[in-house]
Amino acid sequence: MKLVIIKYNAGNIQSVLYALERIGMEATVTDDPKTIRSADKVIFPGVGEASTAMNYLKERDLDTLIKELTQPVLGICLGMQLMCDHSEENNTPCLGIFEEKVSRFQSPKSYPESAISSIKVPQVGWNNIYDLQTPLLKEVPENSYCYFVHGYYAAIGEHTIAKTNYVQPYSSALHKNNFYGVQFHPEKSAATGEQILKNFINL
Amino acid sequence: MLTKRIIPCLDIKDGRTVKGINFENIRDAGDPVELGALYAQQGADELVFLDITATVEKRKTLSELVNRISHHINIPFTVGGGISSIEDVSMLLQNGADKISVNTAAFKTPKLLTGLAKEFGSQCIVLAIDTKQEEDGEWYVYLNGGRIKTATRCIDWARQAVNAGAGEILLTSMNHDGTKQGFALDITGTLARELPVPVIASGGGGTKQHFADVFKTAGADAALAASIFHFKEIAIPNLKKWLHNNGVEVRI
Numbered sequence: 001m002k003l004v005i006i007k008y009n010a011g012n013i014q015s016v017l018y019a020l021e022r023i024g025m026e027a028t029v030t031d032d033p034k035t036i037r038s039a040d041k042v043i044f045p046g047v048g049e050a051s052t053a054m055n056y057l058k059e060r061d062l063d064t065l066i067k068e069l070t071q072p073v074l075g076i077c078l079g080m081q082l083m084c085d086h087s088e089e090n091n092t093p094c095l096g097i098f099e100e101k102v103s104r105f106q107s108p109k110s111y112p113e114s115a116i117s118s119i120k121v122p123q124v125g126w127n128n129i130y131d132l133q134t135p136l137l138k139e140v141p142e143n144s145y146c147y148f149v150h151g152y153y154a155a156i157g158e159h160t161i162a163k164t165n166y167v168q169p170y171s172s173a174l175h176k177n178n179f180y181g182v183q184f185h186p187e188k189s190a191a192t193g194e195q196i197l198k199n200f201i202n203l
Numbered sequence: 204m205l206t207k208r209i210i211p212c213l214d215i216k217d218g219r220t221v222k223g224i225n226f227e228n229i230r231d232a233g234d235p236v237e238l239g240a241l242y243a244q245q246g247a248d249e250l251v252f253l254d255i256t257a258t259v260e261k262r263k264t265l266s267e268l269v270n271r272i273s274h275h276i277n278i279p280f281t282v283g284g285g286i287s288s289i290e291d292v293s294m295l296l297q298n299g300a301d302k303i304s305v306n307t308a309a310f311k312t313p314k315l316l317t318g319l320a321k322e323f324g325s326q327c328i329v330l331a332i333d334t335k336q337e338e339d340g341e342w343y344v345y346l347n348g349g350r351i352k353t354a355t356r357c358i359d360w361a362r363q364a365v366n367a368g369a370g371e372i373l374l375t376s377m378n379h380d381g382t383k384q385g386f387a388l389d390i391t392g393t394l395a396r397e398l399p400v401p402v403i404a405s406g407g408g409g410t411k412q413h414f415a416d417v418f419k420t421a422g423a424d425a426a427l428a429a430s431i432f433h434f435k436e437i438a439i440p441n442l443k444k445w446l447h448n449n450g451v452e453v454r455i
Contacts, residue, residue, distance in 0.1 A: 011323060014299045018273045048324050120424065122326055124371060124401050126248055126454040127205045145206065145454040147279055149326045166205055188279045188301065190243065 019187035046078030080181030122151035146184035208425035254284030273299025320368025383409025
């Protein structure tokens with residue numbers, strides 16, 4: 001099994017690498033097109049800002065390369081958002097794999113009387129995923145908790161394979177053909193995340 | 204639903220976990236990586252590692268420790284203690300830290316927050332504030348591990364820091380730290396209400412009810428504690444189950 005993590009200017013690549021190590025998998029971190037094309041599975045991680053990341057990918061023709069991949073690809077967090085059509089974050093055209101738009105969570109203009117119900121952006125912490133579909137989420141119980149850190153979200157659409165509620169229900173995972181995306185961080189989501197990474201490897 | 208987070212804090216000195224009372228009196232509490240892995244297994248939502256080592260060897264030993272932690276722990280963790288530059292942060296993130304916390308250096312040079320947020324994103328920049336309520340009733344910012352008082356009000360610095368790029372606030376009440384008499388509900392509530400970013404309450408957690416209070420009354424997004432977990436006074440699974448049964452959304 002040749003597992004590749006796409007190297008680009010986004011954070012958390014190390015975290016993904018270590019998470020794979022913890023489940024006994026070795027991965028290569030690279031931006032070499034030939035190595036990426038010949039991999040059995042490709043992980044497209046990401047923490048950071050959409051337009052900076054897209055510019056970096058374009059400068060290296062990684063944008064075209066990712067779209068052309070035919071093996072299973074897993075986008076994580078910003079990686080998933082970049083696989084959508086467009087992100088509201090600095091009005092950024094993205095890869096267009098999932099026909100979805102990425103929008104910013106709208107926090108209430110004024111805080112309610114009680115601080116408890118205030119909505120913070122970004123969402124930081126553990127939230128549950130439900131309406132789970134596809135082998136990527138096999139053996140993951142409904143309403144399992146995953147770790148999220150994000151200020152932008154993809155709405156629910158035809159490619160949604162998991163949902164989460166924050167401000168409103170949104171897509172916490174997407175799937176189309178060989179492409180998968182998760183908004184949460186499986187590499188930091190304890191046993192649930194490990195199960196999802198194992199499922200991806202076994203696709 | 205987004206849950207409230209329980210965060211054990213591990214103070215590190217020369218590679219060992221230690222815990223002081225009211226910022227002094229250091230006691231040994233074991234290997235940080237083993238302890239951290241145990242907490243993760245027990246259902247801790249995140250971990251904070253604060254390095255209080257003050258030697259020149261510190262940078263190297265800390266990055267090695269962070270590397271060990273990230274190989275063993277499957278939940279997010281924050282590293283803090285003496286961080287003062289983009290290079291420091293870059294090294295810690297490269298070794299697998301998810302977030303870093305800054306305190307004194309950010310107060311002295313608020314531009315640091317802006318630089319860090321631009322380079323790494325606000326989501327990984329936690330601003331730690333040590334605060335103390337004085338006789339005039341106001342909460343003031345303290346620096347250098349609580350040793351130096353400033354004339355700046357806690358809420359003013361917190362607002363400025365969030366505008367500069369801090370993505371989360373770790374608020375420690377020096378009046379409450381180590382007392383086990385409950386968290387500082389008023390200043391925590393003020394920050395949780397006034398700031399658009401999550402607030403982690405720290406200092407004073409001694410009973411399960413104290414945690415319920417800081418979540419329900421003060422609206423904290425997370426609560427941090429150290430010795431009650433290290434010395435097994437409250438077990439994390441019991442705490443979370445109790446909170447769940449008492450109407451606080453937690454991950455169990």
